[in-house]
Amino acid sequence: MKKLIALVLLVSTQAQAESWGGRDKWQHAIVGAATGAAFTKATDDWRYGCAAAAAVGLAKEIYDSTNRNRHTPSFKDFAVTAAAGCGSSIVVAPNYVGISLKF
Numbered sequence: 001m002k003k004l005i006a007l008v009l010l011v012s013t014q015a016q017a018e019s020w021g022g023r024d025k026w027q028h029a030i031v032g033a034a035t036g037a038a039f040t041k042a043t044d045d046w047r048y049g050c051a052a053a054a055a056v057g058l059a060k061e062i063y064d065s066t067n068r069n070r071h072t073p074s075f076k077d078f079a080v081t082a083a084a085g086c087g088s089s090i091v092v093a094p095n096y097v098g099i100s101l102k103f
Contacts, residue, residue: 018074028077029084032057036085037092046086046093053085054078 032053040049057078064071 018072018076020076020080022074022076024077025080028057028060028080032081032084033088035081036087036089040089040092044094046089049089049092050082050086053089054082057081057085 035056036049036053038049039052040046043049057080060081061073061075061078064077065073
């Protein structure tokens with residue numbers, strides 16, 4: 001995990017300049033949440049969903065770092081993707097204990 005974090009920090013040069021409210025953050029959140037939920041449902045384990053979302057976020061930022069003429073790598077984009085994926089993974093997990101609203 002430490003190597004993963006170090007790699008993301010190395011490939012993301014715009015982490016300080018970019019806003020957390022950047023225009024593409026919603027797109028990263030949606031992709032992360034969908035990936036996390038899908039992998040959690042497929043495996044019945046929220047940890048796989050969380051890991052899959054983080055892997056997708058990392059892969060996208062590595063792609064961005066190798067195509068700097070058209071893309072900008074960003075730690076914040078990775079963080080949003082991974083966080084949304086982990087959040088959705090926990091919510092859709094089979095043994096989730098949380099608030100349940102029934103009408």
